[in-house]
Amino acid sequence: MEKWVYAFRFIGIGWYIALCIGGGILGGIWLDRHFETSIIFTLAGVFLGLVVAALGTYRMIEPLIKEEDDNTPGGKH
Amino acid sequence: MSRRGCGLIGLVVLILFIVGMAGGAIGRGMGIDLLPQVLGVPSLEIESFFSGEPVFLTDGPFPITNTYIASWVTIIVATLFCFAATRKMKIIPGRLQGLVEMAMEMLINFIESVAGHKNGRRFLPMIATIFIFVMFNAYLALLPVYGPGIHVTLHDKIQAEETGTVVELMVHPIVEEKDEVIALIETADGTREKVKAPNTGEIEYSVEVDGYVEAGAPVAVMVGTTENITAPVSGTVVKLELQRRIEESEQPIAKIDTGAGEPVIVNSPKDKLGELEYDVEVGQAVSADDEVAVLTSAPPFLRSASTDINMTLAMALLAVLFIELMGLTGRGFKHYISEYINVGELFRGLKLFFTGKIVDGLMASVTGVINVIIGGLEFISHMTRMVSFAFRLFGNMTAGEILVLSATFLIPWIMAMPFYGLELLIGFIQALIFGGLTLVFASIAVGHGSEEH
Numbered sequence: 001m002e003k004w005v006y007a008f009r010f011i012g013i014g015w016y017i018a019l020c021i022g023g024g025i026l027g028g029i030w031l032d033r034h035f036e037t038s039i040i041f042t043l044a045g046v047f048l049g050l051v052v053a054a055l056g057t058y059r060m061i062e063p064l065i066k067e068e069d070d071n072t073p074g075g076k077h
Numbered sequence: 078m079s080r081r082g083c084g085l086i087g088l089v090v091l092i093l094f095i096v097g098m099a100g101g102a103i104g105r106g107m108g109i110d111l112l113p114q115v116l117g118v119p120s121l122e123i124e125s126f127f128s129g130e131p132v133f134l135t136d137g138p139f140p141i142t143n144t145y146i147a148s149w150v151t152i153i154v155a156t157l158f159c160f161a162a163t164r165k166m167k168i169i170p171g172r173l174q175g176l177v178e179m180a181m182e183m184l185i186n187f188i189e190s191v192a193g194h195k196n197g198r199r200f201l202p203m204i205a206t207i208f209i210f211v212m213f214n215a216y217l218a219l220l221p222v223y224g225p226g227i228h229v230t231l232h233d234k235i236q237a238e239e240t241g242t243v244v245e246l247m248v249h250p251i252v253e254e255k256d257e258v259i260a261l262i263e264t265a266d267g268t269r270e271k272v273k274a275p276n277t278g279e280i281e282y283s284v285e286v287d288g289y290v291e292a293g294a295p296v297a298v299m300v301g302t303t304e305n306i307t308a309p310v311s312g313t314v315v316k317l318e319l320q321r322r323i324e325e326s327e328q329p330i331a332k333i334d335t336g337a338g339e340p341v342i343v344n345s346p347k348d349k350l351g352e353l354e355y356d357v358e359v360g361q362a363v364s365a366d367d368e369v370a371v372l373t374s375a376p377p378f379l380r381s382a383s384t385d386i387n388m389t390l391a392m393a394l395l396a397v398l399f400i401e402l403m404g405l406t407g408r409g410f411k412h413y414i415s416e417y418i419n420v421g422e423l424f425r426g427l428k429l430f431f432t433g434k435i436v437d438g439l440m441a442s443v444t445g446v447i448n449v450i451i452g453g454l455e456f457i458s459h460m461t462r463m464v465s466f467a468f469r470l471f472g473n474m475t476a477g478e479i480l481v482l483s484a485t486f487l488i489p490w491i492m493a494m495p496f497y498g499l500e501l502l503i504g505f506i507q508a509l510i511f512g513g514l515t516l517v518f519a520s521i522a523v524g525h526g527s528e529e530h
Contacts, residue, residue, distance in 0.1 A: 005191055005517050005520075008513060008514060008517045009514075009517060009518075009521075011465075011469075011510065011514060012461065012462055012465035012466075012469075012514070014465075015461050015464055015465035015468070016457075016458055016461045016465070019457075019461045019464060020457065020461075052453075052454060052457065055450070055451075055454055056454045056457065056458050059451065059454060059455075059458075060458070
Protein backbone atom coordinates (compact mmCIF):
# COMPACT_ATOMS: atom_id res chain seq x y z
CA MET A 1 0.00 0.00 0.00
CA GLU A 2 1.14 3.49 -0.67
CA LYS A 3 2.70 5.54 2.06
CA TRP A 4 0.11 8.32 1.89
CA VAL A 5 -2.55 5.81 2.82
CA TYR A 6 -0.82 5.33 6.16
CA ALA A 7 -0.53 9.08 6.43
CA PHE A 8 -4.30 9.34 5.88
CA ARG A 9 -4.89 7.62 9.18
CA PHE A 10 -3.19 10.41 11.09
CA ILE A 11 -5.86 12.91 10.13
CA GLY A 12 -7.88 11.79 13.14
CA ILE A 13 -4.93 11.49 15.51
CA GLY A 14 -5.59 14.81 17.21
CA TRP A 15 -9.06 13.71 18.17
CA TYR A 16 -7.69 10.44 19.45
CA ILE A 17 -5.21 12.16 21.75
CA ALA A 18 -7.72 14.78 22.87
CA LEU A 19 -10.41 12.22 23.64
CA CYS A 20 -8.01 9.94 25.52
CA ILE A 21 -6.76 12.71 27.79
CA GLY A 22 -10.17 14.37 28.10
CA GLY A 23 -11.84 11.07 28.85
CA GLY A 24 -9.23 10.28 31.48
CA ILE A 25 -9.72 13.64 33.16
CA LEU A 26 -13.51 13.45 33.12
CA GLY A 27 -13.49 9.90 34.41
CA GLY A 28 -11.06 10.94 37.15
CA ILE A 29 -13.20 13.90 38.18
CA TRP A 30 -16.26 11.68 38.30
CA LEU A 31 -14.48 9.12 40.47
CA ASP A 32 -13.18 11.89 42.73
CA ARG A 33 -16.70 13.22 43.21
CA HIS A 34 -18.04 9.76 43.79
CA PHE A 35 -15.53 8.73 46.45
CA GLU A 36 -14.95 12.28 47.69
CA THR A 37 -11.23 11.98 47.24
CA SER A 38 -9.89 15.17 45.87
CA ILE A 39 -7.52 15.22 42.91
CA ILE A 40 -6.08 11.67 43.23
CA PHE A 41 -8.26 10.01 40.65
CA THR A 42 -8.13 13.08 38.42
CA LEU A 43 -4.35 12.93 38.38
CA ALA A 44 -4.47 9.22 37.77
CA GLY A 45 -6.92 9.85 34.93
CA VAL A 46 -4.64 12.43 33.35
CA PHE A 47 -1.72 10.05 33.60
CA LEU A 48 -3.69 7.12 32.23
CA GLY A 49 -5.03 9.25 29.40
CA LEU A 50 -1.55 10.43 28.48
CA VAL A 51 -0.21 6.88 28.52
CA VAL A 52 -3.07 5.54 26.43
CA ALA A 53 -2.72 8.44 23.98
CA ALA A 54 1.02 7.93 23.65
CA LEU A 55 0.77 4.16 23.23
CA GLY A 56 -2.05 4.45 20.71
CA THR A 57 -0.20 7.08 18.74
CA TYR A 58 2.90 4.92 18.71
CA ARG A 59 0.88 1.99 17.46
CA MET A 60 -0.58 4.07 14.67
CA ILE A 61 2.76 5.28 13.40
CA GLU A 62 4.44 1.91 13.98
CA PRO A 63 4.22 0.77 10.35
CA LEU A 64 5.90 3.96 9.16
CA ILE A 65 8.71 3.66 11.71
CA LYS A 66 9.32 0.03 10.81
CA GLU A 67 9.48 0.98 7.17
CA GLU A 68 12.13 3.58 7.90
CA ASP A 69 14.17 1.01 9.80
CA ASP A 70 13.86 -1.62 7.11
CA ASN A 71 14.72 0.91 4.42
CA THR A 72 12.41 -0.85 2.03
CA PRO A 73 10.63 1.65 -0.17
CA GLY A 74 7.20 0.92 -1.57
CA GLY A 75 5.41 0.08 1.62
CA LYS A 76 5.41 -3.74 1.48
CA HIS A 77 7.63 -5.50 3.91
CA MET B 78 -11.50 37.50 -24.52
CA SER B 79 -10.20 40.77 -25.81
CA ARG B 80 -8.10 43.06 -23.70
CA ARG B 81 -10.86 45.60 -23.74
CA GLY B 82 -13.36 43.05 -22.33
CA CYS B 83 -10.96 42.14 -19.55
CA GLY B 84 -10.42 45.79 -18.76
CA LEU B 85 -14.18 46.39 -18.61
CA ILE B 86 -14.73 43.48 -16.23
CA GLY B 87 -11.83 44.68 -14.11
CA LEU B 88 -13.36 48.14 -13.95
CA VAL B 89 -16.76 46.78 -12.90
CA VAL B 90 -15.13 44.64 -10.21
CA LEU B 91 -13.14 47.62 -8.99
CA ILE B 92 -16.24 49.83 -8.78
CA LEU B 93 -18.18 47.11 -6.96
CA PHE B 94 -15.28 46.68 -4.59
CA ILE B 95 -15.09 50.38 -3.79
CA VAL B 96 -18.86 50.68 -3.32
CA GLY B 97 -18.93 47.50 -1.25
CA MET B 98 -16.01 48.64 0.84
CA ALA B 99 -17.64 51.98 1.52
CA GLY B 100 -21.14 50.61 2.03
CA GLY B 101 -20.37 47.51 4.03
CA ALA B 102 -19.52 47.14 7.65
CA ILE B 103 -16.03 48.50 7.16
CA GLY B 104 -17.34 51.66 5.52
CA ARG B 105 -19.98 52.07 8.19
CA GLY B 106 -17.27 51.74 10.78
CA MET B 107 -15.51 54.65 9.14
CA GLY B 108 -18.67 56.70 9.15
CA ILE B 109 -19.81 56.31 5.55
CA ASP B 110 -23.46 55.32 5.26
CA LEU B 111 -23.89 54.52 1.61
CA LEU B 112 -25.99 51.39 1.35
CA PRO B 113 -29.07 50.33 3.23
CA GLN B 114 -28.17 47.89 5.93
CA VAL B 115 -28.26 44.41 4.49
CA LEU B 116 -27.33 42.64 7.64
CA GLY B 117 -27.97 44.50 10.82
CA VAL B 118 -24.81 45.53 12.56
CA PRO B 119 -25.69 46.17 16.20
CA SER B 120 -25.92 42.72 17.69
CA LEU B 121 -26.02 39.64 15.56
CA GLU B 122 -26.68 36.68 17.74
CA ILE B 123 -26.36 33.01 16.96
CA GLU B 124 -29.74 31.33 17.14
CA SER B 125 -28.68 27.80 16.48
CA PHE B 126 -25.15 26.62 15.98
CA PHE B 127 -24.98 22.87 16.22
CA SER B 128 -28.15 21.85 14.47
CA GLY B 129 -30.83 23.00 12.11
CA GLU B 130 -34.09 24.43 13.32
CA PRO B 131 -37.57 23.01 12.84
CA VAL B 132 -39.52 24.60 10.04
CA PHE B 133 -42.29 22.02 9.62
CA LEU B 134 -44.35 20.16 12.22
CA THR B 135 -42.63 22.22 14.85
CA ASP B 136 -44.94 21.04 17.61
CA GLY B 137 -45.06 17.39 16.60
CA PRO B 138 -42.98 14.56 17.98
CA PHE B 139 -40.74 14.63 14.89
CA PRO B 140 -40.09 18.22 13.83
CA ILE B 141 -38.72 18.58 10.31
CA THR B 142 -35.61 20.76 10.43
CA ASN B 143 -34.30 22.85 7.59
CA THR B 144 -31.11 20.79 7.41
CA TYR B 145 -33.20 17.65 7.08
CA ILE B 146 -35.06 19.12 4.13
CA ALA B 147 -31.73 20.15 2.63
CA SER B 148 -30.43 16.59 2.83
CA TRP B 149 -33.51 15.39 0.95
CA VAL B 150 -32.97 18.10 -1.65
CA THR B 151 -29.41 16.84 -2.05
CA ILE B 152 -30.59 13.28 -2.58
CA ILE B 153 -33.18 14.35 -5.12
CA VAL B 154 -30.77 16.60 -7.01
CA ALA B 155 -28.05 13.93 -7.10
CA THR B 156 -30.54 11.35 -8.33
CA LEU B 157 -31.93 13.64 -11.01
CA PHE B 158 -28.41 14.58 -12.06
CA CYS B 159 -27.40 10.96 -12.54
CA PHE B 160 -30.70 10.19 -14.24
CA ALA B 161 -30.19 13.06 -16.68
CA ALA B 162 -26.63 11.93 -17.37
CA THR B 163 -27.52 8.30 -18.06
CA ARG B 164 -30.92 8.67 -19.69
CA LYS B 165 -29.69 8.53 -23.24
CA MET B 166 -26.40 6.69 -23.05
CA LYS B 167 -24.21 6.69 -26.12
CA ILE B 168 -20.97 4.98 -27.01
CA ILE B 169 -19.45 8.37 -27.63
CA PRO B 170 -20.65 10.22 -24.57
CA GLY B 171 -22.08 13.70 -24.64
CA ARG B 172 -20.94 16.38 -22.25
CA LEU B 173 -22.93 15.41 -19.18
CA GLN B 174 -22.46 11.69 -19.67
CA GLY B 175 -18.74 12.27 -20.23
CA LEU B 176 -18.47 14.24 -17.01
CA VAL B 177 -20.22 11.58 -14.96
CA GLU B 178 -18.19 8.80 -16.58
CA MET B 179 -14.96 10.64 -15.93
CA ALA B 180 -15.87 11.25 -12.29
CA MET B 181 -16.89 7.64 -11.78
CA GLU B 182 -13.68 6.40 -13.38
CA MET B 183 -11.60 8.61 -11.13
CA LEU B 184 -13.49 7.34 -8.11
CA ILE B 185 -13.06 3.71 -9.12
CA ASN B 186 -9.35 4.17 -9.78
CA PHE B 187 -8.89 5.92 -6.46
CA ILE B 188 -10.71 3.20 -4.55
CA GLU B 189 -8.96 0.34 -6.31
CA SER B 190 -5.54 1.91 -5.80
CA VAL B 191 -6.14 1.78 -2.07
CA ALA B 192 -8.17 -1.35 -1.52
CA GLY B 193 -7.18 -3.50 -4.47
CA HIS B 194 -9.44 -4.78 -7.22
CA LYS B 195 -11.66 -7.23 -5.35
CA ASN B 196 -12.21 -5.20 -2.19
CA GLY B 197 -12.39 -2.01 -4.21
CA ARG B 198 -15.44 -3.24 -6.07
CA ARG B 199 -17.07 -4.21 -2.78
CA PHE B 200 -16.39 -0.82 -1.21
CA LEU B 201 -17.32 1.26 -4.23
CA PRO B 202 -21.06 1.73 -3.55
CA MET B 203 -20.57 2.95 0.00
CA ILE B 204 -17.52 5.13 -0.61
CA ALA B 205 -18.96 6.67 -3.78
CA THR B 206 -22.24 7.38 -1.98
CA ILE B 207 -20.46 9.15 0.84
CA PHE B 208 -18.30 11.11 -1.55
CA ILE B 209 -21.16 12.21 -3.78
CA PHE B 210 -23.48 13.02 -0.90
CA VAL B 211 -20.95 15.14 0.97
CA MET B 212 -19.88 16.97 -2.16
CA PHE B 213 -23.41 17.67 -3.37
CA ASN B 214 -24.31 18.86 0.11
CA ALA B 215 -21.43 21.30 0.10
CA TYR B 216 -21.98 22.58 -3.42
CA LEU B 217 -25.75 22.94 -3.20
CA ALA B 218 -25.38 24.89 0.02
CA LEU B 219 -23.62 27.63 -1.91
CA LEU B 220 -26.76 28.36 -3.92
CA PRO B 221 -28.60 31.53 -2.95
CA VAL B 222 -31.80 29.66 -2.03
CA TYR B 223 -29.99 28.21 0.95
CA GLY B 224 -29.86 30.24 4.11
CA PRO B 225 -26.57 30.69 5.89
CA GLY B 226 -25.23 27.57 7.57
CA ILE B 227 -25.53 29.24 10.89
CA HIS B 228 -28.64 31.07 11.91
CA VAL B 229 -27.62 34.53 13.00
CA THR B 230 -30.26 37.08 13.69
CA LEU B 231 -30.62 40.67 14.61
CA HIS B 232 -32.04 40.82 18.09
CA ASP B 233 -34.48 43.69 18.06
CA LYS B 234 -35.79 44.66 21.43
CA ILE B 235 -39.47 45.48 21.29
CA GLN B 236 -40.84 48.04 23.67
CA ALA B 237 -44.35 48.47 24.96
CA GLU B 238 -46.12 51.35 23.32
CA GLU B 239 -48.05 52.64 26.28
CA THR B 240 -48.66 52.04 29.92
CA GLY B 241 -51.71 49.97 30.71
CA THR B 242 -52.85 46.45 30.87
CA VAL B 243 -55.42 44.35 29.16
CA VAL B 244 -56.59 41.26 30.90
CA GLU B 245 -58.24 38.47 29.06
CA LEU B 246 -61.45 37.37 30.68
CA MET B 247 -63.45 34.25 30.19
CA VAL B 248 -67.15 34.89 30.46
CA HIS B 249 -68.61 31.52 31.02
CA PRO B 250 -72.37 31.49 30.78
CA ILE B 251 -73.90 29.59 27.94
CA VAL B 252 -75.78 32.21 26.03
CA GLU B 253 -79.00 31.44 24.30
CA GLU B 254 -79.43 34.33 21.97
CA LYS B 255 -77.37 36.64 19.92
CA ASP B 256 -76.98 40.20 21.15
CA GLU B 257 -78.18 39.25 24.60
CA VAL B 258 -76.51 41.36 27.23
CA ILE B 259 -74.62 38.87 29.30
CA ALA B 260 -72.28 40.89 31.42
CA LEU B 261 -71.70 44.29 32.68
CA ILE B 262 -68.16 45.20 33.16
CA GLU B 263 -67.18 47.89 35.49
CA THR B 264 -63.58 48.86 35.70
CA ALA B 265 -61.87 50.66 38.52
CA ASP B 266 -62.32 54.09 37.04
CA GLY B 267 -66.06 53.64 37.03
CA THR B 268 -66.83 53.21 33.36
CA ARG B 269 -69.37 50.58 32.51
CA GLU B 270 -69.48 48.39 29.47
CA LYS B 271 -72.20 46.06 28.35
CA VAL B 272 -71.01 42.81 26.88
CA LYS B 273 -73.30 41.40 24.23
CA ALA B 274 -73.25 37.87 23.05
CA PRO B 275 -71.76 37.79 19.57
CA ASN B 276 -72.97 34.28 18.98
CA THR B 277 -74.53 31.46 20.85
CA GLY B 278 -72.14 29.40 22.89
CA GLU B 279 -69.34 30.39 25.16
CA ILE B 280 -67.57 33.63 24.60
CA GLU B 281 -64.37 35.23 25.58
CA TYR B 282 -64.01 38.87 26.17
CA SER B 283 -61.02 41.08 26.72
CA VAL B 284 -61.30 44.01 28.98
CA GLU B 285 -58.90 46.72 29.85
CA VAL B 286 -58.41 47.25 33.53
CA ASP B 287 -56.81 50.22 35.14
CA GLY B 288 -53.67 48.78 36.57
CA TYR B 289 -52.39 45.33 37.16
CA VAL B 290 -54.60 42.63 38.62
CA GLU B 291 -53.80 39.40 40.33
CA ALA B 292 -55.41 36.17 39.31
CA GLY B 293 -58.66 35.74 41.20
CA ALA B 294 -59.25 39.43 41.78
CA PRO B 295 -62.79 40.53 40.94
CA VAL B 296 -62.80 42.73 37.87
CA ALA B 297 -66.38 42.71 36.71
CA VAL B 298 -69.90 41.82 37.73
CA MET B 299 -72.27 39.56 35.90
CA VAL B 300 -75.31 41.36 34.76
CA GLY B 301 -78.48 40.58 36.67
CA THR B 302 -76.57 38.85 39.42
CA THR B 303 -74.08 39.88 42.01
CA GLU B 304 -71.62 37.29 40.87
CA ASN B 305 -68.14 38.61 40.41
CA ILE B 306 -66.08 37.81 37.37
CA THR B 307 -62.51 37.26 38.33
CA ALA B 308 -59.36 37.54 36.33
CA PRO B 309 -58.34 34.02 35.30
CA VAL B 310 -54.65 34.75 35.24
CA SER B 311 -52.47 37.56 36.36
CA GLY B 312 -51.23 38.87 33.10
CA THR B 313 -51.41 41.49 30.48
CA VAL B 314 -51.67 41.81 26.78
CA VAL B 315 -49.62 44.48 25.19
CA LYS B 316 -50.09 45.72 21.71
CA LEU B 317 -46.89 45.58 19.72
CA GLU B 318 -46.05 47.06 16.44
CA LEU B 319 -43.68 45.10 14.26
CA GLN B 320 -42.21 47.53 11.86
CA ARG B 321 -41.06 45.15 9.20
CA ARG B 322 -41.83 45.69 5.61
CA ILE B 323 -43.31 42.55 4.16
CA GLU B 324 -42.86 41.84 0.51
CA GLU B 325 -44.59 38.52 0.24
CA SER B 326 -47.66 37.07 1.83
CA GLU B 327 -47.75 33.97 4.03
CA GLN B 328 -44.07 34.00 4.84
CA PRO B 329 -42.70 33.50 8.29
CA ILE B 330 -41.23 36.89 9.06
CA ALA B 331 -40.48 36.93 12.72
CA LYS B 332 -40.19 34.92 15.84
CA ILE B 333 -41.37 36.55 19.02
CA ASP B 334 -40.03 35.45 22.33
CA THR B 335 -41.36 37.16 25.43
CA GLY B 336 -39.77 34.76 27.83
CA ALA B 337 -43.25 33.62 28.86
CA GLY B 338 -43.96 30.34 27.12
CA GLU B 339 -43.02 29.15 23.67
CA PRO B 340 -41.77 31.62 21.08
CA VAL B 341 -44.35 32.52 18.45
CA ILE B 342 -43.60 32.45 14.74
CA VAL B 343 -45.37 35.28 12.96
CA ASN B 344 -46.50 34.85 9.38
CA SER B 345 -47.13 37.79 7.15
CA PRO B 346 -50.86 38.17 6.60
CA LYS B 347 -52.40 36.66 3.54
CA ASP B 348 -53.78 39.72 1.88
CA LYS B 349 -51.66 42.55 3.02
CA LEU B 350 -48.29 43.94 2.18
CA GLY B 351 -46.68 46.49 4.37
CA GLU B 352 -46.31 46.80 8.07
CA LEU B 353 -47.85 44.39 10.49
CA GLU B 354 -49.17 44.68 13.98
CA TYR B 355 -49.10 41.82 16.35
CA ASP B 356 -50.48 41.35 19.83
CA VAL B 357 -48.35 39.50 22.27
CA GLU B 358 -49.10 38.42 25.78
CA VAL B 359 -46.47 39.17 28.36
CA GLY B 360 -46.28 37.66 31.79
CA GLN B 361 -46.63 40.80 33.85
CA ALA B 362 -47.71 44.40 33.77
CA VAL B 363 -45.42 46.71 31.88
CA SER B 364 -45.10 50.41 31.58
CA ALA B 365 -44.33 52.33 28.42
CA ASP B 366 -40.87 51.76 26.94
CA ASP B 367 -40.30 48.57 28.87
CA GLU B 368 -38.81 45.81 26.78
CA VAL B 369 -41.44 43.16 26.30
CA ALA B 370 -40.19 40.90 23.57
CA VAL B 371 -37.27 40.07 21.36
CA LEU B 372 -37.83 39.99 17.64
CA THR B 373 -35.66 37.57 15.75
CA SER B 374 -35.79 36.43 12.18
CA ALA B 375 -37.43 33.10 11.47
CA PRO B 376 -35.10 30.24 10.53
CA PRO B 377 -34.29 29.86 6.84
CA PHE B 378 -36.14 27.18 4.93
CA LEU B 379 -32.98 25.44 3.74
CA ARG B 380 -29.68 25.16 5.50
CA SER B 381 -26.68 23.14 4.43
CA ALA B 382 -27.18 19.58 5.72
CA SER B 383 -23.57 19.21 6.79
CA THR B 384 -23.88 22.11 9.22
CA ASP B 385 -26.04 19.92 11.43
CA ILE B 386 -24.07 17.82 13.89
CA ASN B 387 -26.82 15.19 13.88
CA MET B 388 -26.37 14.72 10.16
CA THR B 389 -22.59 14.32 10.28
CA LEU B 390 -22.81 12.11 13.34
CA ALA B 391 -25.28 9.86 11.56
CA MET B 392 -22.92 9.63 8.60
CA ALA B 393 -19.98 8.92 10.90
CA LEU B 394 -21.95 6.15 12.61
CA LEU B 395 -22.78 4.67 9.25
CA ALA B 396 -19.17 4.86 8.10
CA VAL B 397 -17.83 3.26 11.28
CA LEU B 398 -20.50 0.58 11.12
CA PHE B 399 -19.51 -0.10 7.52
CA ILE B 400 -15.84 -0.35 8.47
CA GLU B 401 -16.51 -2.78 11.32
CA LEU B 402 -18.89 -4.82 9.19
CA MET B 403 -16.29 -5.11 6.44
CA GLY B 404 -13.73 -6.21 9.03
CA LEU B 405 -16.17 -8.74 10.40
CA THR B 406 -17.08 -10.28 7.07
CA GLY B 407 -13.62 -9.94 5.58
CA ARG B 408 -11.70 -11.65 8.35
CA GLY B 409 -14.19 -13.82 10.10
CA PHE B 410 -15.69 -13.32 13.52
CA LYS B 411 -12.94 -14.99 15.57
CA HIS B 412 -10.10 -13.18 13.91
CA TYR B 413 -11.93 -9.89 14.02
CA ILE B 414 -12.94 -10.03 17.68
CA SER B 415 -9.44 -11.12 18.71
CA GLU B 416 -8.21 -7.71 17.65
CA TYR B 417 -10.16 -6.16 20.51
CA ILE B 418 -10.18 -8.93 23.10
CA ASN B 419 -6.81 -10.60 22.72
CA VAL B 420 -6.61 -13.01 25.65
CA GLY B 421 -5.16 -16.10 23.93
CA GLU B 422 -1.57 -15.36 24.85
CA LEU B 423 -2.50 -14.56 28.45
CA PHE B 424 -4.32 -17.87 28.90
CA ARG B 425 -1.44 -19.77 27.30
CA GLY B 426 1.00 -18.10 29.68
CA LEU B 427 -1.18 -18.86 32.72
CA LYS B 428 -1.51 -22.45 31.59
CA LEU B 429 2.28 -22.78 31.26
CA PHE B 430 2.73 -21.11 34.63
CA PHE B 431 0.44 -23.50 36.45
CA THR B 432 1.83 -26.59 34.72
CA GLY B 433 5.26 -25.86 36.14
CA LYS B 434 7.13 -23.92 33.45
CA ILE B 435 7.30 -20.82 35.63
CA VAL B 436 9.71 -18.63 33.65
CA ASP B 437 8.15 -19.35 30.25
CA GLY B 438 4.72 -18.91 31.78
CA LEU B 439 5.60 -15.53 33.28
CA MET B 440 7.05 -14.29 30.02
CA ALA B 441 4.01 -15.37 28.06
CA SER B 442 1.69 -13.86 30.68
CA VAL B 443 3.40 -10.48 30.42
CA THR B 444 3.05 -10.58 26.63
CA GLY B 445 -0.56 -11.59 27.11
CA VAL B 446 -1.28 -8.60 29.36
CA ILE B 447 0.32 -6.29 26.82
CA ASN B 448 -1.85 -7.84 24.13
CA VAL B 449 -4.96 -7.18 26.17
CA ILE B 450 -3.92 -3.56 26.64
CA ILE B 451 -3.24 -3.20 22.92
CA GLY B 452 -6.69 -4.61 22.22
CA GLY B 453 -8.16 -1.90 24.43
CA LEU B 454 -6.15 0.75 22.61
CA GLU B 455 -7.44 -0.54 19.32
CA PHE B 456 -11.01 -0.33 20.56
CA ILE B 457 -10.56 3.26 21.75
CA SER B 458 -8.98 4.33 18.50
CA HIS B 459 -11.85 2.80 16.54
CA MET B 460 -14.41 4.60 18.66
CA THR B 461 -12.69 7.99 18.44
CA ARG B 462 -12.95 7.74 14.66
CA MET B 463 -16.65 8.36 14.98
CA VAL B 464 -16.12 11.64 16.81
CA SER B 465 -13.40 12.82 14.48
CA PHE B 466 -15.48 11.94 11.41
CA ALA B 467 -18.49 13.82 12.71
CA PHE B 468 -16.73 16.92 13.96
CA ARG B 469 -14.35 17.25 11.02
CA LEU B 470 -17.14 17.50 8.47
CA PHE B 471 -19.37 19.62 10.67
CA GLY B 472 -16.56 21.97 11.62
CA ASN B 473 -15.28 22.49 8.11
CA MET B 474 -18.70 23.10 6.60
CA THR B 475 -19.90 25.40 9.37
CA ALA B 476 -16.64 27.34 9.34
CA GLY B 477 -16.96 27.80 5.59
CA GLU B 478 -20.49 29.13 5.90
CA ILE B 479 -19.45 31.53 8.64
CA LEU B 480 -16.51 32.64 6.52
CA VAL B 481 -18.74 33.45 3.54
CA LEU B 482 -21.26 35.16 5.80
CA SER B 483 -18.67 37.39 7.45
CA ALA B 484 -17.04 38.21 4.13
CA THR B 485 -20.40 39.24 2.72
CA PHE B 486 -21.01 41.30 5.80
CA LEU B 487 -17.68 43.09 5.76
CA ILE B 488 -17.46 43.95 2.09
CA PRO B 489 -20.65 43.09 0.18
CA TRP B 490 -20.58 41.53 -3.30
CA ILE B 491 -16.89 41.28 -4.12
CA MET B 492 -15.35 39.88 -0.99
CA ALA B 493 -17.53 36.79 -0.93
CA MET B 494 -16.38 35.64 -4.38
CA PRO B 495 -12.92 34.31 -3.53
CA PHE B 496 -14.39 32.57 -0.50
CA TYR B 497 -17.00 30.91 -2.67
CA GLY B 498 -14.10 29.53 -4.70
CA LEU B 499 -12.48 28.34 -1.52
CA GLU B 500 -15.73 26.68 -0.47
CA LEU B 501 -15.81 24.74 -3.75
CA LEU B 502 -12.34 23.42 -2.96
CA ILE B 503 -13.20 22.64 0.66
CA GLY B 504 -16.38 20.82 -0.36
CA PHE B 505 -14.36 18.58 -2.65
CA ILE B 506 -11.60 18.02 -0.09
CA GLN B 507 -14.02 17.17 2.69
CA ALA B 508 -15.83 14.70 0.45
CA LEU B 509 -12.49 13.16 -0.46
CA ILE B 510 -11.39 12.96 3.17
CA PHE B 511 -14.64 11.49 4.46
CA GLY B 512 -14.81 8.93 1.66
CA GLY B 513 -11.07 8.32 1.65
CA LEU B 514 -10.81 7.74 5.38
CA THR B 515 -13.72 5.32 5.33
CA LEU B 516 -11.99 3.54 2.49
CA VAL B 517 -8.59 3.39 4.17
CA PHE B 518 -10.01 2.21 7.48
CA ALA B 519 -12.17 -0.37 5.74
CA SER B 520 -9.27 -1.72 3.71
CA ILE B 521 -7.16 -1.93 6.87
CA ALA B 522 -10.04 -3.69 8.60
CA VAL B 523 -10.29 -6.39 5.93
CA GLY B 524 -6.58 -6.96 6.24
CA HIS B 525 -5.24 -5.52 3.03
CA GLY B 526 -2.13 -3.63 4.03
CA SER B 527 -2.66 -4.16 7.73
CA GLU B 528 0.26 -3.95 10.11
CA GLU B 529 0.56 -7.67 10.71
CA HIS B 530 2.07 -8.80 7.44
